[in-house]
Amino acid sequence: MIEIKDIHKSFGSNKVLQGISGKFEAGVTNLIIGGSGSGKTTLLKCMIGLHHPEQGSVEYDGREFTSMNFEEKIEIRKEIGMLFQGSALFDSMTVEENIMFPLNMFTDQDRKEKLERVNFCLERVNLEGKNKLFPAELSGGMKKRVGIARAIAMNPKYLFVDEPNSGLDPKTSIVIDELIKELTEEYNTTTIVVTHDMNSVMGIGDYILFLHEGKKFWEGSNKEIAHTDIQELNDFVFASRFMKAAKGKF
Ligand SMILES: Nc1ncnc2c1ncn2[C@@H]1O[C@H](COP(=O)(O)OP(=O)(O)OP(=O)(O)O)[C@@H](O)[C@H]1O
Structure with missing residues (x-):
């Protein structure tokens, strides 16, 4: 399990992450979603130590990561698998x-x-x-x-995946999504996928953290995501023609 608490990250005057908290359990597919520029990749980088947050903590099964020294971080990194955008x-x-x-x-x-x-x-x-x-x-x-x-x-105990479907056709995307979900369940991995693909959200989103303008606007599962009255989330979920047409059928 990975728990993040009150993560803040800025670049100059740009406050990219403003107090993000969430719990990512093992054995389920956790998604971080949001529109372009909402801070998804920055959050992922804070979690694996490629960025240092100004405030907040990242705990890997109770082990606080952000305050670790270089050698301690290397030990955690050995337990992390990464699938980068573009492979x-x-x-x-x-x-x-x-x-x-x-x-x-x-x-x-x-x-x-x-x-x-x-x-x-x-x-x-x-x-x-x-x-x-x-x-x-x-x-x-x-x-x-x-x-x-x-x-x-x-x-790995922890698997981070950044935009698994970028550049793939819809059918291949489903194969990749399913593979990530299968491996997560098979090995009880704590898996975190950064995506803005609604197909992935509906297909494998066991736990979803929705970011908007650097803030957590919503968290829940794919069964709940189409039934909220949060305007920012609905704008994201129903942005595509397909999702608009399917509204009310979930
Ligand atoms: N290294 C950096 N230096 C300065 N600004 C950055 C840096 N990395 C990200 N940003 C800024 O942080 C904001 C969020 O970027 P981020 O890449 O986290 O968004 P995202 O939600 O992953 O977007 P996308 O879906 O388009 O990849 C943007 O305004 C971006 O310009």
Whole structure:
């Protein structure tokens, strides 16, 4: 479980996050949603230590992260898997080398053990046998799956996913969303997905934290999200023609 309390982050006079709190439980898919510029990525970066919040705390199963020293943060980072926007694979490395990267960095496993783990992860994302391909030889959906395989290589307790569906067609997006949800439930991971995709919200949003202009406007599940009287949330939820047309049917 990850708990954030009263997170504040500014860039100069721009108060990007203004007192965000929330609880992200293990084994469920937690989403941070909001319009462009609402502060989603900034919040995620505060949680993993890429930004330092001016105020507030981030607790990983009771361990306060923001006040940790460098070495202590490294220990927590070993428990974190990340799937970045655009997959962020190393283009000059094969699929196998990409997935092995965190194992090389953080473990002293021998090559056989590492290869076994790589093959297990590849199988888990339905890419068995693709070891020797380079990222340029993969479709967008396959790249995401390699990114997921790399993210789970270290058997993470915490999984952060930034915009998993950017650049994917709707069908492939569903496959990726479902894979994230399955892995979360299978390994009881605390998973946090940053997205503005309403398909993901309706499909996998067990717990949703809605940000608007740097403030938490709402939290709840995908079963509740279409039934609030919060104007800012309704503007976000029903922005697409599809959601507008489906209003009242959820
Ligand atoms: N490193 C930075 N330096 C200065 N300003 C920043 C920095 N990172 C983000 N911001 C500002 O913080 C605000 C929120 O940005 P952020 O990327 O967190 O939004 P977002 O909700 O993730 O948006 P999007 O959905 O478009 O990715 C924006 O006004 C942005 O310009």
